[in-house]
Amino acid sequence: MATRTSPARPSAGRSGGTSGRSPKSTNRPASSDKQPGTQPRAQPRTKAPDPEPEIRPIWPARLIAACWQGIGHLLGGVTRRMGRDLSALPPEERRDGSGLFFVLLAAFIATFEWWGLTGGFVDGVHGVLRGTFGWFAVVLPPMLLIFAIRVFRRPADVRGNNRVAIGFSLLTLAGTSLAHVGGGMPGPGGDFAGLQAAGGMLGFLAGGLLAGVNVWLAVAVWSVLAFVSVLILTATPFRAIPMRLRALYEALMGQYPDEAAMDAAGHDQSYLYDEDGQASGRDTEARVGRKKGKGLFGRKRGADDGALLDGYVGDEAFERALIDDDGTHPAPSAGAVPARAEPAVAPGVRRPTQAEIAADKIKARQGLATSTDAAPVTEAISTVASGIGGAGSTSTGSGAAATVAAPTVPVLSRVPAPQPPIPQRTEQLSLAGDVTYTLPDAELLAPGTPPKERSEANDAVVAALTDTLTQFNVDAQVTGFSRGPTVTRYEIELGSGTKVERVTQLSKNISYAVASADVRILSPIPGKSAIGIEIPNTDRETVSLGDVLRSQNARRNEHPMVMGVGKDVEGGFVVANLAKMPHLLVAGATGAGKSSFVNSMITSILMRATPDEVRMVMVDPKRVELTAYEGVPHLITPIITNPKKAAEALQWVVREMDTRYDDLSNYGFKHIDDFNKAVRAGKVHPPVDSKRVVKPYPYLLIIVDELADLMMVAPRDVEDSIVRITQLARAAGIHLVLATQRPSVDVVTGLIKANVPSRMAFATSSVTDSRVVLDQPGAEKLIGQGDALFLPMGASKAIRVQGAWVTESEIHQVVEHVKGQLKAVYRQDVAVEAPKKQIDDDIGDDLDVLLQATELVVTTQFGSTSMLQRKLRVGFAKAGRLMDLLESRGVVGPSEGSKARDVLVKPDDLAATLSALRGDDAAAQAPVSPSTAALAENANANHGYGGDLVADDLAARTHAVEYYDGADVPSGEDDDGDSDAWSLTGR
């Protein structure tokens, strides 16, 4: 057969055009030729030179082979287009000939076993099949057909195909054995017809022996094996059986559980109405939206077959981290805070029109409203609330009392929609290496307390506010309130001609009237002509992470980086996509709830993402906050507790980012999601002479639980790494979460702040800290324990949320489940430290005196040679030499004649500078750098991690390691000579 040439890369135009690289020769340059820090470049695919003239078979053989392949490809192409579109499988990976063989075999057996034909040849074949398999021969065609489909669709998945083959073989053995027992255990001698009607020779051989011992034992053993064969075929671990059954049920019913539950609950889709009372069709859109991307058999409609991918990450306009009610990203006009949804209306209850609501408000202003006037709204809310269970019953009880006390003040909170469990992701989560992974069951996270819509405390506050406004003769009215888990926001509308300041000036009086120091005034409430007064609830509610993850917002979005944030002041669930933040700063005083937030975040990821989708690096200098997660397969390196190591890990992240960027630019993509999509579709081909197997890159989430501890040991290195990562890493799928309890300018420096766009501010101890975190005051007024202001990227106003809470025991259960699925495979190269520079030759024996000179110059900020002469009692020549050394190390500036030199290092950086000069400290502890081959082996062991790298491909990474300048990494010794600098924080 003629040699098949590789097709030109479909991305040629895009990649070639954008990267602007000239095509290189297919001969790879030797790794020694590479520059430090450079990565191997992919080579354009070219036709492989024909090594030798081929010996071609005779034409009839070629004709038959061509027909066979042609029919095979045709059938394979059709099969691959069914279900998930795999039609782009590279030609060299297709095994359509084998698939065709199994299809024909299935057809052959079906012809003789299913259609009852008779005749000499037919009888012969029938006799052989029945004699071998008994009546089980009837089942063989569908099994062969299923296997053929698998070979057509996943030819490269040899392990998976072997598994299916083993499963079917075991099923055949079990089936024939059971048939043998069921058929009266006929023997081959004499009763051959009986053997054919039972399990055939196979059944006799496999089941006869055990059945001879005890029939029931044989039935039990072979039934269990039949069941096991089904588990093997479906790649189902024992513990995943209930989840798989539920997924099967959902798939068979063809419904998302939320739809089913909403239909069952008689939900009338009232949330289809927008703020103007217009039918927005949002629900329909959401449902259609879920399906509209797919046409028949899952093929994307309107796919531009000429493009490398159907859609690129950059296609999305108005990208936001916050996930809105319908799971989409609303237009910016909606403002930073999602527009308040109208309360849901129960079936049979007429929804009041906007005009009626407005009329109610006006009447209320004029003091005309009666409890009957307000009835439509109140009735609608309580009816729905009672329809959704506990929440309703609680609120209805208190609501009745409230109606008497404050009939004109409606509750504005959203009524939470019914919450059926998180749908199990129905596609099989098979990881690299044919490992099947089951996400933790939603039930592991307990539901929280049912939310209250109003309590007597709320009515008391409404009365106090109204009283205060009246006392000070302010023409303003409390028009409603929305109760969140921690605070309630009371809305005040002003009469015409009344200044906003009239109300805001009263903040102290309001605090006094409601007996709370933590009153926060919002003027105006974003998106509304009303003033908001947030007052803490005397009866706070816990927001359970389970409830947040089971909410509609979270369930509609399958992105693996989606996390449950908490609940807003209106009682709506807040869910955000970490990938879109793209980096997050979490700050707040001790006990404000940072660590709890970080726990919720990690647990969200473990609940929703496989280790192939998200990998994490955890830095926990406090040593106790994140220990529960040790050993989860999502970790890329053991949890880092040493700040020095953490600083090095950040440098590894920078290198990893560079590697990913190299891949992106080589293959012509702008975002790792597009690269991954193309890899999964088989559209990314490594250079012909590379042994690399390209695999999708997982998202990489780096969590630092206390940034201050890192900034203390290596401020400049840490800042440099963070800035580089945050500036670039978004497209590489690398995201940073930095938590600190010291949001001061020396920890959250201007550079870090500028590059970390999303902020989560828990209660801070001062308004200055609030300004550092949010660039605005407000966080100092928060009441702690999970009360936070969330400012996602792009939002102009922060959203007040009560953070989601996950208990220690829930975390342990989730971690146990995850660890039970897969063991952590750590990447050794994260811990690989570059060989550190020893004391520089030019310093020689003068290290001690040089350190003294540095200390002197930096603490006095005076770069004078004569001062060194005097204080260190050295001669002029030596002092001059020391000054030259200090200049070469960047401690002082160049000589300016008789003037003292500029001192370039600030006293704060003295410890780091001294450590850098010592140089030998870290080097002595550094492990021996593993060989390139060892690194390659390790990287290959890391399934799903960017692909199987071979030594050549890793050479560049190790280059980066080799050229890594250890002198920049201070040892972490502080002024006290205590190398465990983080312990100075007192923990």
Ligand SMILES: Nc1ncnc2c1ncn2[C@@H]1O[C@H](COP(=O)(O)OP(=O)(O)OP(=O)(O)O)[C@@H](O)[C@H]1O
């Ligand atoms: N979302 C929440 N819901 C309910 N309670 C919370 C929440 N977050 C925090 N808390 C309460 O506040 C306590 C302190 O929270 P956490 O340990 O997260 O604070 P922290 O800011 O990390 O403090 P530190 O910096 O000292 O570690 C928790 O033990 C818990 O009781």
